[in-house]
Amino acid sequence: MARAAHGGGGMGLLVAFVALVGVGGGARAQLRQNYYGSTCPNAESTVRSVISQHLQQSFAVGPGTLRLFFHDCFVRGCDASVMLMAPNGDDESHSGADATLSPDAVEAINKAKAAVEALPGCAGKVSCADILAMAARDVVSLTGGPSYSVELGRLDGKTFNRAIVKHVLPGPGFNLDQLNSLFASNGLTQTDMIALSGAHTIGVTHCDKFVRRIYTFKQRLGYNPPMNLDFLRSMRRVCPINYSPTAFAMLDVSTPRAFDNAYFNNLRYNKGLLASDQILFTDRRSRPTVNLFAANSTAFFDAFVAAMAKLGRIGVKTGSDGEIRRVCTAVN
Template identity: 40%
Template sequence: MEMIASALICSVLVLCLSHLCHPLSVDYYEKKCPKAEAAVTDSVKQAMASDNTVPAALLRMHFHDCFIRGCDASVLLNSTKNNAAEKVGPPNVSLHAFYVIDSAKKAVEELCPGVVSCADILALAARDAVALSGGPTWDVPKGRKDGRVSKATDTRQLPFPTFNFAQLHQSFSQRGLTVEDLVALSGGHTLGFAHCSSFEKRIHNFNSTHDVDPSMHPSFAANLQRVCPVNNKAKTAGTTMDTTPVKFDNAYYKLLGKGKGLFLSDAALMTDSKAKALVLKFAGSDEEFREAFVKSMIRMSGLGGGGGVEVRLDCKVVR
């Protein structure tokens, strides 16, 4: 693990994309709850010891939280009798490892009752997931509050694995994120596993001319067809995101440059000149990828400026 140069990290971050906004600071809990970060890290470590899918799950969970109303832990809320929460929206039904956040919250509550938000715990857990997988570490700006609104219908706002570059660019830019943020954050696909449903349209009946997406490397596509045959009935079938699915590295970009990106949204990065140049740069330099990833994670984790309204005592329910 490595600490990215502090020049990339602001001691106070305010990225307000809503009318509510709280200044975020890396030392927000220094006096209020100085052992909070260590408690979160311990919870992530314990979970990883028995489940190597935890890092990818936590990173994806944080991303899905931040892209809807900002990073306010709305993705953690359970549905109620009168409301279907984000958890049950189609893009989120495969999210898992919520128990890690619950465990971390319990540990932090024992240290400092009612002080540390679930949104901050999720941001810290995502950082730890990356660092403990061999990726970079960074100081997470903190001070987010937890939101009280979570709607399954809002998950339609998330970028989909079937998006083309224009759709991806629009999704990121309307949240104040750049093309470099898009390409760097896509590098999170270096961790984890994807089910056939996320990419099967690229390998079967792609269009009226091609059965397989012609941008895919032939042998890569053939292997995916074996894993995910036509009319596949195995709900658990799928493949790893890259060749090192539990190690945070730049293998994703190396494969993408060879036509071996899994999602249509991955391949889409090669259709824009600026994005393609960044893909090739990150493929050639793991260090440059790490620096860009940290910068973009800090920017993304500031979406909404911590604009929730409370500190939940239980991350699954509003107070």
């Protein structure tokens, strides 16, 4: 998923924090498919309809929704805390990597919540955390990826923690050991990490996340991870030294609007824009999985669906620790 913050500092804080969040445990027991089958049977189809409409209006809803879901689960567990807005801006969505979360995706989730709340008998029944999980599933299938059922039954968090955001998300310069350590702390394997990174097939990133890589790259010095020189030149055109703060590039230059396995094929040709992407092929420990996913889209899709299910179980709130918000941007 989107690596949006440089550096690997604060890993000690991360370990302590993960002990607090948890990676599933007893919370998994409350999650199941078709959770709203009797209480709000049209919830999933309504969310899909709203997300589809917004995706047609702005493709940013696709990668933006996936990034929202990933960031939400990694920061405080899958509890929609990323959606909470503080009047003074002192919230998760305005901190570190979360400050670049897609406003189009946020709006789509809020509209989906409003549409579900308006369904007969559904007011106060469906959590924002579940709507975000549904929407993440929907943007994958709507852009050509696999269709799959999603476990539901999450509660919404009652608070947020802006201070930890920069410590618990992968950075664009992470190496394989840093990536594996971070994902393992959330109960995810190296294969899960590589599969989830495949979401970059419809991803975008701002210039500030890779400009150092493209302007300090020296082929003759054997820079690791490597970069295709034609690709390097094209990225320098996209992001000149005096780039605009809003300038961005697609993470998959082959099929940027299709959820497919092209991302992995690009890595084989050293066209990984972020160092944390290209390292997946450069490092011999992860290269076999990249080669498998590049050659077999079904293998990638199956691994991605399995990893998304595990991601969706991180830090699920239960009992008095959570609630079902009336609106996603504020606690009840």
